[in-house]
Amino acid sequence: MDLKVNDYTTDDGLTVINVEGEIDVYTAPKLREKLIDLVNKGKFHLLVDMEKVEFLDSTGLGVLVGGLKRVRAHDGSLELVCTQERILKIFRITGLTKVFGIHDSIADAQEKRKGAK
Amino acid sequence: MATVELSFSALPVHVRTARLIVTAVARRSGVAEDILDEVRLAVGEACSRAVEAHRRHCPDEPVRLELNGAASRFEVVVSDTVPGDDAAGGLPSVAASDDDSGFALGDGAAELGLAVIAGLADDVEIESTPKGVQIRMSWPAEAPAQT
Numbered sequence: 001m002d003l004k005v006n007d008y009t010t011d012d013g014l015t016v017i018n019v020e021g022e023i024d025v026y027t028a029p030k031l032r033e034k035l036i037d038l039v040n041k042g043k044f045h046l047l048v049d050m051e052k053v054e055f056l057d058s059t060g061l062g063v064l065v066g067g068l069k070r071v072r073a074h075d076g077s078l079e080l081v082c083t084q085e086r087i088l089k090i091f092r093i094t095g096l097t098k099v100f101g102i103h104d105s106i107a108d109a110q111e112k113r114k115g116a117k
Numbered sequence: 118m119a120t121v122e123l124s125f126s127a128l129p130v131h132v133r134t135a136r137l138i139v140t141a142v143a144r145r146s147g148v149a150e151d152i153l154d155e156v157r158l159a160v161g162e163a164c165s166r167a168v169e170a171h172r173r174h175c176p177d178e179p180v181r182l183e184l185n186g187a188a189s190r191f192e193v194v195v196s197d198t199v200p201g202d203d204a205a206g207g208l209p210s211v212a213a214s215d216d217d218s219g220f221a222l223g224d225g226a227a228e229l230g231l232a233v234i235a236g237l238a239d240d241v242e243i244e245s246t247p248k249g250v251q252i253r254m255s256w257p258a259e260a261p262a263q264t
Contacts, residue, residue, distance in 0.1 A: 022133070024129075024132060024133060024161065024165070025129040025132050025165040025168065025169070026129040026130045026132060026133060055157075055158075055161075057158060057161050057162055057165060057230070057233070058162055058165070058227075058229035058230035058232075058233050059165055059230075061229050062229060086154050090158070090233060093232060093233055093236035093237070094229050094232050094233060094236075095232075
C-alpha cells in the first residue's frame with residue numbers, strides 16, 4: 001500500500017499530519033518532503049498522526065528524527081499520536097520513546113499543549 | 118539449498134516485495150502468527166540496509182536472501198556484496214548522502230536499523246567480510262510446517 005500524507009493546521013497553530021499506509025525505505029521520502037515543506041512554510045509545531053500507519057521501519061524513524069531536529073532549530077516541536085502496539089514497540093526498541101512526545105489522540109496532544117503554555 | 122532463495126535488484130521498492138515473501142515463507146515454516154510482524158520488520162531492515170549499501174557502492178549488483186524453514190527454526194540470511202570494513206571493526210557506512218534538505222533521509226537510520234534487528238530477531242549474527250556483509254537472523258518455528 002502506498003503512503004498517503006495530508007495535513008491541516010488547527011486554530012491553536014498546531015499542524016496535524018495524517019499519515020496512512022506503510023512508511024519504509026521506498027515511501028519515507030514522501031513524508032520527508034512533507035515535513036521539509038511544512039517547515040519551509042513556517043509550520044514549526046507538528047503533530048504526526050500515526051494511527052493509520054500499517055508499517056514503520058528505521059527509515060521512517062530517521063525521517064521523524066530529522067523532522068524533529070529541523071523544527072527544534074526553530075524552537076518548534078514534533079510529536080506523535082500513536083496507540084498501535086506494533087508501532088510503539090519500534091519506538092521502544094530504539095529508545096525513541098524518550099525523544100518524542102507520544103499521545104493517545106489528537107485531542108490529548110492539544111490538551112497537553114494548552115497545559116504547557 | 119535453502120527453502121527459498123531470492124535475489125533482487127538494489128531498489129527500495131523491492132524491499133516491500135522481499136518483506137511479503139519472507140512473511141509468507143515464515144508462516145508456512147511454522148513461525149507463530151504473533152512473531153510474523155517481528156520477522157517482517159527485522160528482515161525488511163536488513164534488506165533496506167543492504168539496498169542502501171549497494172546503491173552507494175555497487176548499484177548493479179543484486180541483494181540476496183536465503184530463507185530456511187526446514188528445522189525447528191526459521192532462518193533468514195541477507196547478503197550484500199559491499200566489502201566490510203574489518204579494520205574499523207564495523208559495517209560499511211550506509212549513511213545517506215549529504216543533501217541540502219537540512220536532514221538526510223537516512224539520518225541515523227542505519228544505526229537505528231541494526232538496533233531494530235537486534236531488538237526483534239530471536240538470534241542475530243552479523244558477519245562482515247571482504248566479500249560483503251551477511252546478516253543471519255532466526256526465530257523459533259514451533260508449529261509443524263504446512264504441507
